[in-house]
Amino acid sequence: MREFSEGQIVKHQGARDNQIYIIKSGWAMVYTYLPGGSRQVIEVCLPGDVIGTQIAGEELAVLTAFSAWVAPAEGLPQAIAGRxxxxxxxxxxxxxxxxxxxxxxxxxxxxxxxxxxxxxxxxxxxxxxxxxxxxxxxxxxxxxxxxxxxxxxxxxxxxxxxxxxxxxxxxxxxxxxxxxxxxxxxxxxxxxxxxxxxxxAEDGASTESGSSSRERINQGATSYN
Amino acid sequence: MREFSEGQIVKHQGARDNQIYIIKSGWAMVYTYLPGGSRQVIEVCLPGDVIGTQIAGEELAVLTAFSAWVAPAEGLPQAIAGRxxxxxxxxxxxxxxxxxxxxxxxxxxxxxxxxxxxxxxxxxxxxxxxxxxxxxxxxxxxxxxxxxxxxxxxxxxxxxxxxxxxxxxxxxxxxxxxxxxxxxxxxxxxxxxxxxxxxxAEDGASTESGSSSRERINQGATSYN
DNA sequence: CGAGTTCTTGACTACTCTCAAAAGCGGTGG
DNA sequence: CCACCGCTTTTGAGAGTAGTCAAGAACTCG
Structure with a gap:
């Protein structure tokens, strides 16, 4: 369990971070900067979310002071093994x-x-x-x-x-x-x-169809936007 | 291991499918239709990809005849347990x-x-x-x-x-x-x-920064597009 | 050789971006 | 308490990218 302060950058773009965060309170966001300097926010993370940013290109920053459970991702397989x-x-x-x-x-x-x-x-x-x-x-x-x-x-x-x-x-x-x-x-x-x-997400029966016409796939896209 | 033919819809929008597909050969794509009839293709899947469409709103269709390993997602935890x-x-x-x-x-x-x-x-x-x-x-x-x-x-x-x-x-x-x-x-x-x-994705050391100024987060976005 | 789909072209519209500047809000210090 | 500074939000005007409508050409397949 760790605390992070508002504005803190938990993981920088280009860095590696194989940890998993389970947010207890507070907000965060994940984003990337493009070479031109523009930024795309990928997702906003809030309490209850489980986030992990194994991806080097992503940056993780805290929006409001928050606290989270932190654990190394490597431990995950064992952790979920029999439970x-x-x-x-x-x-x-x-x-x-x-x-x-x-x-x-x-x-x-x-x-x-x-x-x-x-x-x-x-x-x-x-x-x-x-x-x-x-x-x-x-x-x-x-x-x-x-x-x-x-x-x-x-x-x-x-x-x-x-x-x-x-x-x-x-x-x-x-x-x-x-x-x-x-x-x-x-x-x-x-x-x-x-x-x-x-x-x-309650489970449901696996479903499958036999439709095998390619037209079906495209027909819907007639009205744009 | 199963075969799918071109144009086949493996999983329909709205259906549930808790299976995991490991593509051996062929292409597929995942998309959703909006109420208005327009379609957004979420991702294109090709050999080597592992896909699973637990999400009801997504539809999975085959682009070129392909074959894939299919397994129920429930078995995954046990499968990866000790291996x-x-x-x-x-x-x-x-x-x-x-x-x-x-x-x-x-x-x-x-x-x-x-x-x-x-x-x-x-x-x-x-x-x-x-x-x-x-x-x-x-x-x-x-x-x-x-x-x-x-x-x-x-x-x-x-x-x-x-x-x-x-x-x-x-x-x-x-x-x-x-x-x-x-x-x-x-x-x-x-x-x-x-x-x-x-x-x-070779592992790297976990990295973290102490920068705690909110300005840093926003400064980059001065040049749009 | 059609029939249907896919792709291309043209003319017009409109949504979003860009540039520029001012107003609002929040904190700091005199 | 007020002036000041920076950041955020708003407004205005003009340009540009992408969408819409319409139709024709090209390709695929039986």
Missing amino acids: PSIAEFFVAAAVRRRACMTAQIVRLGQRSAADRTADFLLEVDARLRLVGLTEGDSFTLPLTQNELADLLGLTPIHMSRTLHKLRASGLISLKRQRVEILNRAAAAERIGFDPAYLGD | PSIAEFFVAAAVRRRACMTAQIVRLGQRSAADRTADFLLEVDARLRLVGLTEGDSFTLPLTQNELADLLGLTPIHMSRTLHKLRASGLISLKRQRVEILNRAAAAERIGFDPAYLGD
């Missing part, structure tokens, strides 16, 4: 993490600035809700608009305008790091948000 | 997969259409190279421009124009599913591509 419940915990965390990365890819690839923003805020809301850290329909988001912009692939200028529009549309408001879901139903409906991907 | 080499294999595969997803996020968030395309093609080239499946500086890419567009978050129309420009610039050519790296050095230099993130 199904521990194995399940890590598997669930890994699946959830991947689901969030997938969501991020979809956001960046398919959505407009406003939809990206709303989608992300709804995701954070849902994730916080899972660990009981929301206050009604609002929560504190410890990200500047600059950081949000780097997360959503926008310029800070456009981020500001987008937040303005979101607020004006009466869906979600973000002011001074305070997010308020003004109209959850409408917001979720607008972007097709369904928090199911975040958790409680 | 370090097996555990390492899966860990390396998982790290590489995450690195590819990170690369995809960076592409979509920070790069122009041309750079995205070049970056992706260089990544595929490097990944194929790792498993010895390139022929000199060219390889076959079993993706239509439509699929490429859905992968890179572009419209097929713009994809076509972009490929045209890439070809004209003398960096990379893609014609009839054949990719040729015309000028690898220039292409890699242009987008800052470094294949190091893909593999051979």
Whole structure:
């Protein structure tokens, strides 16, 4: 168990760090700088998340003072060996993490600035809700608009305008790091948000289809954006 | 070990599939459809990759007839329990997969259409190279421009124009599913591509910094795009 | 040789970026 | 307590990249 202070860079870009962090409290984020100097925030990490940054190109920084369990990744195989419940915990965390990365890819690839923003805020809301850290329909988001912009692939200028529009549309408001879901139903409906991907991954039967026409794969993509 | 035919959908969106696939030969891709009908390709999978799609929202389809080892994910903990080499294999595969997803996020968030395309093609080239499946500086890419567009978050129309420009610039050519790296050095230099993130993750010492100023985190993002 | 898919081209629209500057907020020190 | 400084956020105007609509050419396959 270790403590980290706000703004601390836990792992620098280019460094190696084979440790696993289980966040107990506080926020962090993972990002990379491109040679040109621009930054892409890969993911935002909050309490309950299990993160590990084996990847040299990623940098891990603390957003708000936080504490985490830290353990070397090498010990993981042995740790989960005979203990199904521990194995399940890590598997669930890994699946959830991947689901969030997938969501991020979809956001960046398919959505407009406003939809990206709303989608992300709804995701954070849902994730916080899972660990009981929301206050009604609002929560504190410890990200500047600059950081949000780097997360959503926008310029800070456009981020500001987008937040303005979101607020004006009466869906979600973000002011001074305070997010308020003004109209959850409408917001979720607008972007097709369904928090199911975040958790409680109960098993299901393995499914498989026999459809073997290539057209099926492509037909859906007729309406862009 | 199982065989899948071209165009087959291994797992449908919404279905559950707790299996792990180790691709022996052939290509596949993972994608999701949005409510509006647009599709985002999450990742492209090729020989040597270990894939598992526990996530209901993702669909897994075969691009070229392929064969794979298939095993239930539940058995994984036991399988890697006492066998370090097996555990390492899966860990390396998982790290590489995450690195590819990170690369995809960076592409979509920070790069122009041309750079995205070049970056992706260089990544595929490097990944194929790792498993010895390139022929000199060219390889076959079993993706239509439509699929490429859905992968890179572009419209097929713009994809076509972009490929045209890439070809004209003398960096990379893609014609009839054949990719040729015309000028690898220039292409890699242009987008800052470094294949190091893909593999051979040799361990290193854990690193950590004491820098605790928040400014450091934000200063880099002054030049957009 | 069609039929269907895939790819290309053209003209126009619009979303997002860029450049520039000012206003708001927060902390420090005189 | 107020002035000042830095960072963050906002506003305005113009440019550019990518999307949309429409149609035609090229390729694949039976």
